[in-house]
Amino acid sequence: MSMDPTTGGLLTAASRHSGPRWAALCLVSVATTGAGLLLPAALGRALDLLLAHAPATRWVLICATLVLLLTGLDACETVLAGTLDARTTAFLRRRVTGHVLALGPRATLRFGPGDLVARLVGNAAQAGTAPGARAALLAALAGPVGGVVALGVIDPWLAAAFLTGAPLLTLLLRSLARDTSTCVADYQRVQGRIASALAEAVGGTRTIRAAGTADRDAERILRPLPELSRAGRRMWRVQGRAAARAVAVAPLLHLAVVAVAGMLLSRHRLSAGDVLAASRYAVLATGVGVLVGQLSGLVRARTAARRLGEVLAEPAPTHGDRSLPPDGPGHLELRGVSARRGARTVLDGVDLVVPGGTTLALVGRSGAGKSLLAALAGRLTDPDAGEVLLDGVALPALSRAELRAAVAYAFDRPALLGTTVEDTIALGLRCPSPARVREAARTACADAFVRRLPDGYATPVADAPHSGGEAQRLGLARAFAQRGRLLVLDDALSSLDTVTEHQVTEAVLGRAATGTRLVVAHRAATAARADTVAWLDAGRVRAVGTHAQLWRRLPGYRAVFGAAGEEAGA
Numbered sequence: 001m002s003m004d005p006t007t008g009g010l011l012t013a014a015s016r017h018s019g020p021r022w023a024a025l026c027l028v029s030v031a032t033t034g035a036g037l038l039l040p041a042a043l044g045r046a047l048d049l050l051l052a053h054a055p056a057t058r059w060v061l062i063c064a065t066l067v068l069l070l071t072g073l074d075a076c077e078t079v080l081a082g083t084l085d086a087r088t089t090a091f092l093r094r095r096v097t098g099h100v101l102a103l104g105p106r107a108t109l110r111f112g113p114g115d116l117v118a119r120l121v122g123n124a125a126q127a128g129t130a131p132g133a134r135a136a137l138l139a140a141l142a143g144p145v146g147g148v149v150a151l152g153v154i155d156p157w158l159a160a161a162f163l164t165g166a167p168l169l170t171l172l173l174r175s176l177a178r179d180t181s182t183c184v185a186d187y188q189r190v191q192g193r194i195a196s197a198l199a200e201a202v203g204g205t206r207t208i209r210a211a212g213t214a215d216r217d218a219e220r221i222l223r224p225l226p227e228l229s230r231a232g233r234r235m236w237r238v239q240g241r242a243a244a245r246a247v248a249v250a251p252l253l254h255l256a257v258v259a260v261a262g263m264l265l266s267r268h269r270l271s272a273g274d275v276l277a278a279s280r281y282a283v284l285a286t287g288v289g290v291l292v293g294q295l296s297g298l299v300r301a302r303t304a305a306r307r308l309g310e311v312l313a314e315p316a317p318t319h320g321d322r323s324l325p326p327d328g329p330g331h332l333e334l335r336g337v338s339a340r341r342g343a344r345t346v347l348d349g350v351d352l353v354v355p356g357g358t359t360l361a362l363v364g365r366s367g368a369g370k371s372l373l374a375a376l377a378g379r380l381t382d383p384d385a386g387e388v389l390l391d392g393v394a395l396p397a398l399s400r401a402e403l404r405a406a407v408a409y410a411f412d413r414p415a416l417l418g419t420t421v422e423d424t425i426a427l428g429l430r431c432p433s434p435a436r437v438r439e440a441a442r443t444a445c446a447d448a449f450v451r452r453l454p455d456g457y458a459t460p461v462a463d464a465p466h467s468g469g470e471a472q473r474l475g476l477a478r479a480f481a482q483r484g485r486l487l488v489l490d491d492a493l494s495s496l497d498t499v500t501e502h503q504v505t506e507a508v509l510g511r512a513a514t515g516t517r518l519v520v521a522h523r524a525a526t527a528a529r530a531d532t533v534a535w536l537d538a539g540r541v542r543a544v545g546t547h548a549q550l551w552r553r554l555p556g557y558r559a560v561f562g563a564a565g566e567e568a569g570a
């Protein structure tokens with residue numbers, strides 16, 4: 001049951017997080033085992049005294065006290081184990097959620113949203129039982145070990161009789177741990193694949209309905225079910241086989257101990273009470289059934305922790321602690337920037353300068369890398385080579401807070417996060433204020449429709465209208481409220497009606513606009529309003545100039561806009 005360092009470290013951190021509770025659980029579990037080990041000796045002593053007609057009340061009372069103590073300890077163990085599991089699970093979920101968000105788009109690229117949810121929900125809950133399972137295994141091991149020691153104390157021959165079969169038990173447990181680990185890993189992997197396919201289908205319900213492929217997609221999502229069932233059955237078979245072997249071996253060992261005890265009784269080396277105690281200790285020592293259960297639980301928890309460890313092993317982007325020069329104009333510079341997606345180099349050694357306070361429109365055919373370049377400009381993703389600087393500071397050198405306050409983004413399909421509409425617009429603001437939110441909403445032409453909502457800005461975001469244009473206006477309002485020195489609009493006006501688009505474009509690109517703006521432009525009219533246009537083609541910047549210059553000189557540039565562009569450009 002070897003552990004990679006990430007998984008081991010994660011479980012150690014989780015145990016440390018619940019340290020006192022884990023220590024208390026270990027203590028209670030070991031105390032339970034200790035009380036369980038004392039009971040046979042006390043019973044044997046009481047029996048001997050009763051058989052000899054000697055006063056045995058004290059020993060009978062000790063036996064009763066031990067039984068009561070065992071009941072109390074058992075209750076404590078249940079409560080401690082339950083709360084420890086819950087705390088550890090919460091700790092793991094917090095840690096992995098934080099890391100997934102720190103990874104940004106890379107997390108979904110590498111694992112897929114469904115698989116991530118499966119890991120965060122199912123695997124985290126299972127991994128959360130690891131510290132409790134470790135404590136339980138410790139106690140379950142203490143039982144057999146204590147049983148053998150007690151047998152040795154009664155008579156060394158009893159321990160020797162038991163130990164002849166011990167190697168068999170060790171082999172049994174080792175093969176159980178190994179086989180269970182493989183089956184559980186297979187099972188959890190298949191579960192992750194089903195979750196991925198389901199998340200994809202949930203995101204594409206409209207497409208599935210429009211295509212009328214619901215049955216086919218349900219079949220596709222559940223296709224790995226037989227594999228899941230095979231992995232599940234394999235898991236039960238492994239455990240069943242181990243339990244069956246244990247059931248075969250344990251009574252033989254028990255019998256051997258009782259036979260030796262009987263022989264020693266006949267030679268007057270043991271009393272009847274000793275035989276009773278030895279018989280019970282032999283049962284404790286052969287408690288492999290308990291061990292099988294505990295070991296399987298621990299293996300399942302560790303396998304689940306390994307899946308969380310895989311997510312944590314993905315390196316998150318680091319941030320420096322530098323600040324931007326105060327009152328910088330938002331001068332953006334890309335130096336030799338290259339970025340790959342899949343096997344393709346989408347951007348190849350791109351150099352680009354956007355002087356502070358100006359607007360640059362990114363133009364290019366579909367798939368040319370406009371969104372990728374827009375993402376690189378505000379460090380939503382990092383380049384594979386080259387660097388991006390804002391006001392002379394490389395983006396990775398900036399502190400996270402400084403970077404996020406300096407660069408605002410609006411997207412074509414913004415995620416509306418937060419509780420109310422007001423929260424959605426104020427998301428991420430250092431000093432949110434109602435006035436700032438309303439002003440931003442007015443600039444984005446969202447104020448009028450928000451005020452018409454039943455509770456205005458206090459309307460739950462789930463109840464707010466979500467048409468493409470309305471969502472885009474809320475997303476734009478969020479970007480405007482941020483008042484960063486760089487504003488990046490990635491196709492953020494595409495769903496607006498013509499009048500609204502004109503008003504928003506005027507606010508963003510008109511004379512009154514402030515800061516530097518990077519706009520992904522699909523329409524010639526938008527490109528024409530920018531100070532400069534960068535034409536992306538085949539991974540490179542083919543030309544930089546005003547729209548009018550590029551339009552006049554370059555037929556390839558005109559072709560990007562097609563027939564509609566000919567009219568707008570003209």
Ligand SMILES: Nc1ncnc2c1ncn2[C@@H]1O[C@H](COP(=O)(O)OP(=O)(O)OP(=O)(O)O)[C@@H](O)[C@H]1O
Pocket residue numbers: 109341342346364365366367368369370371372373
């Ligand atoms: N996760 C990914 N895996 C593989 N390729 C990707 C991934 N994301 C983007 N790409 C590819 O990178 C290229 C650039 O994508 P990008 O979204 O930047 O293009 P774009 O110019 O904005 O296109 P559009 O105008 O259609 O939005 C495309 O060929 C795209 O298929």
